[in-house]
Amino acid sequence: MKSIMSRRRGLAAFLLLLIGYHFTPYFVTNLYHLHILNLAGIYTLVVLGLNILSGYTGQVSMGQAGFFAIGTYVSALLMMNWSIPFWSASAMATVMAGLFGAVIGIPAMKLSGPYLVLATVGFGEIVRLVLLNWTPVTKGAAGLVGIPLPTVLGFVVTTEKHFFYLILASLLVGVFIALRIADSKIGRTYRAVCEDELAAEAMGVNINRYKISAFIISAMFAGFAGSLFGSFSGVTSPDNFTFDESVGFLCMSVIGGNRSIVGAVIGAFGLTAVSEALRVIQGFRLVIYGSILVFTVIFMPKGIIGLFRWICGNFSVKEID
């Protein structure tokens, strides 16, 4: 049971870190930096879902930008056209993304490896093209302008600092839910399905149900993140949801460590920071991105969190308990 104890301690440290993170706006006064942190927080929500999908059940998706886009557009359009309040719109967007997750998950349960990747790439592109061409509703390439700001308990969220706390709160809830899923019977069954479908089935696991549910969960995470993203940005267009975006999410997932919830947080924040730092050398950005990814896959397939655990396991003084 020692491993569980040390895991608990790791989790506690992680939660402390998150709470410490609360005070960030008092140190980071540069609005641009705060903006990047907020974006990273939103991306983390997407990557949390993606880790459950690709890390736990082994279904690699390169179409998360599609679910993210559905979340953004559904909530934005609900708020703009019917003046539905942010939280209701956000909830509906999350459910809608989840429905699309089921629609993709059903054919996906028969696919694996490169075929599944291609199918999800196709889904992401279809969503983007529909947004681009369904002009009467989505305003096409021009996108949506003037997405209303969220209201929390009668309080309108306006500044970067306000958004910081809104996103942080959402992130805490998201991390908690993802941890519960990962750490429970559901997460264990997901991993079993990933390791050996046949054996899991022989033990009574309805593998199709589990594979689809992972798709739905990941889509809901992305959809909710999308609804935050829309209100946070105020404007949106199909350009925000390209294939590159999906690849970016997958990179965050893999680099952070895709079979770990904490890994999702590390990957999303780390890669968002790197990507902003590299904005000055725009042309080389994808080269460096790619190199990091290749390096990760070859030398630390379990991501940064895997490396971290390896270091703790090998160099720590024997634990006292």
Added chain:
Amino acid sequence: MDDRNVILEVRDISKRFGGLRALDTVSVAIRRNSVHGIIGPNGAGKTTLFNLITGMLLPDSGQFEIEGKPIKKVRPHQLVSIGVSRTFQNIRLFKGMSVLENVMIGQHVHTPTAVFSIMINGRKSRSAENAAREEALAALGFVGMARNVDQNVDSLSYGNQRLVEFARALAAKPRILLLDEPAAGMNPTEKQHLLRLINSLQQKDYTVVLIEHDMKVVMNVCSTVSVLDHGKKLAEGRPEDIRRHPEVIRAYLGKSDRGHA
């Protein structure tokens, strides 16, 4: 044979793979609370029979009955609830997971998946998780692996991996346990241990169906033996009789003759 005593009946099962007739109208009746051995040379159709019973393959013709009820179009995962679980010839553990986690998967159908309770870490999910852990530990204790629960299954020896797979199948609480070559790769001491386990299972009211190459294992634990060769049932009976059965001797020796040609 007395029908009430038959727990699993295989009736006229046939299965072809292209031109290969893997099983040809095979019928086997497995009595309750017996250890039933299925032997035969390589390629005789033994594992195919297991795959058909567990729904991983669909038969071309014929049917199965469990306690007199026909099982048709049952998906593999539903069979655990009916009371059948199995191990695999080539060990199929969940790699990268601990011994305990592997065996807890065996408890899958016996604990509720309370989604909402899991989200809030409620009492229902915690008690279900504890129950699954207790059952898994009991199964591991039974096979003698209680000390290795937190170890990763990849780091276990071959024989111990077989024991964990055995425990996982037991954690599914089957009435009928299908063991596909459980002694393969085990050393003599481990085999002795396995024989004792299978014997004590019989006393605990399980029905065990066993595919095995090791004649010593078969002769020691099986109450009935069915011999398959080239997809056909050659003989069936008590192990002592099977050993002297001329058809069986020919099938086994014949195989080694061809092997030299």
